[in-house]
Amino acid sequence: MGALRNLTVSQQIGLLFVALFGILTIVTIIAFSRTLRERTDAQLADHEQFKRDLRAVWVGSVLFWVAWVSGAVGSTLLFGVISFLALREFVTLTHTRRGDHRSLLLAFFIVLPMQYVIVATEKFDLFTVFIPVYVFLAIPVVSAFGNDPQRFLERTAKIQWGIMVCVYGMSHAPALLLLDLPKYEGRGAFLVLYLVLVVAMAQIAQEVASRRLRRRPAARAISRSFSWRAWGLGALVAGVVGASLYWATPFKPIPALLMGFVAGGSGTLGEFVMKALKRDAGVRSWGGKASVTGAVGLLDRVAPLCFAAPVFFHSVRWYFGL
Amino acid sequence: MKLPEVAGLLLATVARLITGAQGHWHGSPPKAEQRIYFANHQSHFDWVLIWAALPRDLRLTTRPIAARDYWTSTPLKHWITREIFNAVYVSRQRTDDEDPLEPLMEALRNGDSLVIFPEGTRGNKGDPAPFKAGLYHLAEAFPEVQLIPAWIDNVQRVMPKGEVVPVPILCSVTFGAPLLLAPGEDKRLFLDRARDAVIALKSVH
Numbered sequence: 001m002g003a004l005r006n007l008t009v010s011q012q013i014g015l016l017f018v019a020l021f022g023i024l025t026i027v028t029i030i031a032f033s034r035t036l037r038e039r040t041d042a043q044l045a046d047h048e049q050f051k052r053d054l055r056a057v058w059v060g061s062v063l064f065w066v067a068w069v070s071g072a073v074g075s076t077l078l079f080g081v082i083s084f085l086a087l088r089e090f091v092t093l094t095h096t097r098r099g100d101h102r103s104l105l106l107a108f109f110i111v112l113p114m115q116y117v118i119v120a121t122e123k124f125d126l127f128t129v130f131i132p133v134y135v136f137l138a139i140p141v142v143s144a145f146g147n148d149p150q151r152f153l154e155r156t157a158k159i160q161w162g163i164m165v166c167v168y169g170m171s172h173a174p175a176l177l178l179l180d181l182p183k184y185e186g187r188g189a190f191l192v193l194y195l196v197l198v199v200a201m202a203q204i205a206q207e208v209a210s211r212r213l214r215r216r217p218a219a220r221a222i223s224r225s226f227s228w229r230a231w232g233l234g235a236l237v238a239g240v241v242g243a244s245l246y247w248a249t250p251f252k253p254i255p256a257l258l259m260g261f262v263a264g265g266s267g268t269l270g271e272f273v274m275k276a277l278k279r280d281a282g283v284r285s286w287g288g289k290a291s292v293t294g295a296v297g298l299l300d301r302v303a304p305l306c307f308a309a310p311v312f313f314h315s316v317r318w319y320f321g322l
Numbered sequence: 323m324k325l326p327e328v329a330g331l332l333l334a335t336v337a338r339l340i341t342g343a344q345g346h347w348h349g350s351p352p353k354a355e356q357r358i359y360f361a362n363h364q365s366h367f368d369w370v371l372i373w374a375a376l377p378r379d380l381r382l383t384t385r386p387i388a389a390r391d392y393w394t395s396t397p398l399k400h401w402i403t404r405e406i407f408n409a410v411y412v413s414r415q416r417t418d419d420e421d422p423l424e425p426l427m428e429a430l431r432n433g434d435s436l437v438i439f440p441e442g443t444r445g446n447k448g449d450p451a452p453f454k455a456g457l458y459h460l461a462e463a464f465p466e467v468q469l470i471p472a473w474i475d476n477v478q479r480v481m482p483k484g485e486v487v488p489v490p491i492l493c494s495v496t497f498g499a500p501l502l503l504a505p506g507e508d509k510r511l512f513l514d515r516a517r518d519a520v521i522a523l524k525s526v527h
Contacts, residue, residue, distance in 0.1 A: 084490070088342075092492040098482045104489040 099146025169306030202264030206234030238264020270307025345375030349499025363439035473523035
């Protein structure tokens with residue numbers, strides 16, 4: 001790894017993308033060659049699912065690359081659009097009333113753009129408190145002027161939650177890109193990739209573990225698959241993956257392991273919470289056939305990241321004493 | 323591309339960004355046949371939503387109905403309805419010597435498709451109000467034109483009555499199988515059947 005450290009930043013990042021797209025190309029070619037074989041229906045269904053996931057990874061990687069190439073403005077814009085689409089899905093499936101119209105307008109057209117402008121201008125102190133402090137007050141005020149007391153707390157809480165998860169959580173991903181760490185200038189892309197990778201690994205490992213272990217679910221009414229042991233294994237795998245990537249991060253191996261564990265573990269816990277929310281709204285996933293509205297299920301894909309990103313971001317800042 | 327086309331594309335893109343404008347076709351494929359789409363009416367946004375949910379080539383031949391006094395009152399409103407939507411203008415004041423359906427009949431004679439909201443006015447919530455007779459007369463006069471029911475979901479949340487800025491919430495338009503007017507069918511029975519066909523699409527997804 002010494003040779004890698006001697007490369008310039010842009011060379012390292014170039015290498016990162018060459019490796020990423022190289023691996024994706026190989027996986028795609030293998031997947032395509034396997035379609036030529038004859039298979040049973042069940043295998044075919046599995047393969048369809050895999051193809052959908054693979055396409056999502058491709059789209060994600062290309063977007064990630066575009067975000068990197070276009071710099072701070074491009075990446076904040078990209079994550080801003082993702083935030084917008086996720087919040088749109090969230091609001092669609094929560095029951096808001098007429099009186100919430102103005103607060104929803106505030107959330108979509110003022111809070112969301114402002115949060116990303118704050119990220120792009122790297123005002124990280126304001127960025128951390130803008131939504132939890134100022135918007136926390138502004139939304140119920142606007143809602144109260146909607147002059148509708150019915151289920152007021154519930155409606156306001158739902159809008160607050162949507163903003164916290166879809167805007168506040170998500171905006172920490174571009175913030176990582178722009179965070180200037182000592183001796184790590186301009187390499188934020190590695191941090192974002194590290195975060196995305198460990199969160200994805202934690203999800204996959206937890207999924208596999210809960211299928212193999214068949215433990216008693218920790219909360220049956222919410223998730224049939226979530227058990228503490230599977231969660232721990234998922235977070236542990238995330239930690240190991242994180243440690244194996246330490247050379248690309250500003251951390252030493254042990255902190256890299258801990259960071260991976262924390263990020264992966266909070267991502268899967270976030271997924272668990274989203275499951276409870278979906279149960280509450282009466283849907284199985286935010287998208288797909290079950291949805292009345294034809295939502296694409298973007299929220300399902302980004303929710304773990306929305307929960308993991310703030311935890312990871314603040315762990316990094318705290319670790320470096322920024 | 324000319325300005326109205328660009329403006330139209332822009333408007334359709336904005337409508338999709340805000341509402342998703344998902345079109346679900348159950349029982350009738352999106353084909354360039356002459357059709358009358360009839361749907362529930364809850365918001366000013368309804369027409370834009372149906373229009374944005376249609377494929378682009380169908381948008382060119384599918385026309386809305388617009389109240390002449392309101393939609394020609396300012397140059398901008400007139401331009402939008404005339405150039406972008408190619409609307410069919412009807413006058414709301416009844417005069418004795420003129421059939422209010424005549425502009426619609428003329429558009430159908432030209433081979434255009436129409437979108438109509440047979441409730442006549444925007445309903446508040448729940449099931450649509452009883453349908454007005456216009457749909458029956460059109461079906462009688464043009465038996466070869468397909469009648470496609472459509473259910474617009476969720477749009478009242480995007481822009482409630484009295485608000486001007488739409489909130490981004492996902493909506494969908496479900497198009498159903500063509501409805502046929504049976505020979506000699508009673509007017510009221512047919513209109514109720516048409517209304518039921520629209521309501522039935524509520525639960526199809």
